[in-house]
Amino acid sequence: MKRILIRNGTIYDGLGGQPYQADLLVQDDRIVQIAPGITEQADQVIDATGKVVTPGFVDIHRHHDAKPLNDPHFGEVELAQGITTAVAGNCGISMTPRPEKDADAQAYYSFEEAVMGPIGLDGPHTYPQYLEALGKTPLPMNVSAMIGTGTVKICVKGFSDTPYTQQELDAARALIEEAMAAGAPGVSLGIMYLPECYSSTDEFAYILEPVGRYHRVITTHIRGEGDSMVQSVREVIEIARRVGCALEISHFKSCGMKNWGKDIHTAIADIEAARAQGMDVTVDFYPYEGGSTALTTMLPPVFVAGNMTRALEKLGTPEGVEEFRRTSSELYDDWDNFCITLGWDRIIISGVVRPENEKFLGMRVTDAAEKFGFEDATALAAYLMHSEGGKTAIINMSMSQDDIDTVARLPWSNIISDAIYAKTDTPHPRMFGAFPKVLREYVAERGIYTLQEAIRRMTSQPAARMELVGRGSLQKGNYADILVFDPAKFTDHATFTNPAQKATGLDWCLVNGQIAIDHDQRTGVGAGMVLTV
Known part of the structure; x- marks a missing residue:
């Protein structure tokens, strides 16, 4: 049994409570003790004097689906900014299910390359096979993955603009059932994107029936984030109501200059009304004025x-x-x-x-x-x-900072990166710096959050949203995903003009009790787990 003792740090538990001074003892992959003056013997002692000790950050919206399987550098930019758990399969886009014919699969992978990066044809075909492939791969961090309804639709009927037939509806529902049974934390929708933009509310409600039965969540890129944003929010609330499931509205924003300062407040009122009726509706956002997607x-x-x-x-x-x-x-x-x-x-x-x-x-x-x-x-x-x-x-400069701040202040908003993995030297800066940017700008510079509140929105709250048990908070018995850093030094460097810059200032990062980052240097351990519910 390996023990690591973190001494003299200021504990931010991830639950939003007041920070306190204590030691923290890790044994194997778990936290076994949090108390002042721990005297237990340890194989390694980390002196956290003058530093904060927090849970590892949980990013429930990245598009790294293929990267653990085909990129040896996966984990570098994620761990550098403190991400120890990330959820893939967002915006209706997922690695699986794969169309059976190679030509159809190649067409799909080419279509999504601007989001997920290059993908070969020798990968998994089904969601259970995808989990199996991840399980055989040394992972630098914890990985969870949803199944996307856009991928499901392409698998069932290609890019067709015709309605689902009853046979196709049943086939799509069966694929979602398969993923739910295998432990997918949720199902993502990408209603803005082809070919989902051709789908109706009724069709979504039908194919998503298993999500309600399994008590999981749907996350959704709504049909329109510009002029039709309000009605698009109402549409996904109605879908979730019919399915009987929780709803996470992805990268919640109002695009288009004439909509700024208005539509976001109308949509928030609609969400508040749904929540008052007992629906579990939350949103997330990334801390930048520009979005990123495919041309x-x-x-x-x-x-x-x-x-x-x-x-x-x-x-x-x-x-x-x-x-x-x-x-x-x-x-x-x-x-x-x-x-x-x-x-x-x-x-x-x-x-x-x-x-x-x-x-x-x-x-x-x-x-x-x-x-x-x-x-x-x-x-x-x-x-x-x-x-x-x-x-x-592309990057689209589509948002107002005032609107972003409005969303940031909602008590039920989560922080995400929405990083896409196109092969490029000029990615969106959120790939490299979303989480430390929040600490630098939203906490230290502009005071939108206290440090404990920002950490809560990047740890326990998103972990709970995806039912990632034992993650996101520093408590006895939880997994030892832990960060140690000086908030004055841990910062982002990526900008729109110079985006490919890793965050710096992370002293230590533990993933399941093993040191993954030691003073900004990746150790190369593969201690990550595949997370299911």
Whole structure:
């Protein structure tokens, strides 16, 4: 049995209580004692004098689905910012279930490469197989994963814009049942994205029936975060009401300048009303004014018409570019058109796969179009989506800091990163710094939170949301996921102009009782676990 004694630290238990001075004793993967002046013998003693001792951070919204299986560097940027547990399978996007035909699977993986990064065809096909593959992999941190309804729909019926048949509804429900039985903490929806944008409230309520029966949660990227944000929030509340399950609204925000300062308050009132009626509804947010996604989210569904491959081909023709220009110049009742509500001047190219397109990285679409001689921003966007097979990643500067602060102050909001894993040197800075950014800006600089409240929203509260038992708080018997740091020194460095900068100032990070970070240096231990419920 290995023992680690952390002495003389200030304990922030993750539950929001007042900090206190105490020692903490770890034996194997568990916390066995928290008290002043522990005299037990230990194999290693960590002097935490002048430092805080907190639970490891729990990020319930990252898109690292494939990374534990195909990237030896997975864990570096996560552990550096104190993340010891992360949940994948968000926004309706998950590794599995995989379409059976290789051609269909390749089409899906290509479509999602701007979010999950490159994925080969030799991986798992089903959710239980995915868990099995994770279990055979040395993990630097704890990993949990939902199943996404977008992936389920593509597996069942491709990118079709037609309604589910009864047979397809039953097939989709069965896939969700399989994941629930295997221990998935929840199911994610990505209603804004293709092909889920074609699905109805009734269809979602039907296929999600197992979630209510298993008493799990649905997390959802709502149908629209701009002009239709309020009705989109009402839609997912209705879905959760019908399913009889808990609801987490992902990266809750109001996009589009004319909506700032208004719609967020209307949506909050709707959520408060649902909570007053006994519904379990919560939200999460990331601490940045810009979001990150795939450039293909700018394609109107009427342009795609249920066939993404054909849509990308059309963008390589003058006629297709003109159709894209026309359809992206219209407003739609059931789809937020960021081409209009944000404008191409607020869209930054953040990830490309072809070397000849690297010259566009870090540039606003309008500036890049002008500099490199394209007719307009639409023509450049069409070129990128066609030449890259839809794999281009973008950052959209879509939010108001006042709105973000409003969400941050809600007692039921969780902090996330929403990191996407496109292969790029210019990712969204939230990949590298979301959690220490909260400590630096929202606690120390602007006083939005006390330190204990910020830590609660990054530890026990998100862990409870996903039913990750024994995680997120420093209590006897819990797993020893522990951070030790000086709050004045632990900070982020990633910015929109220089994003690929790891956080620094983390003295120690323990994952299941083993030291994963020692003074900003990764030790290389693979002590992470696959977490199910």
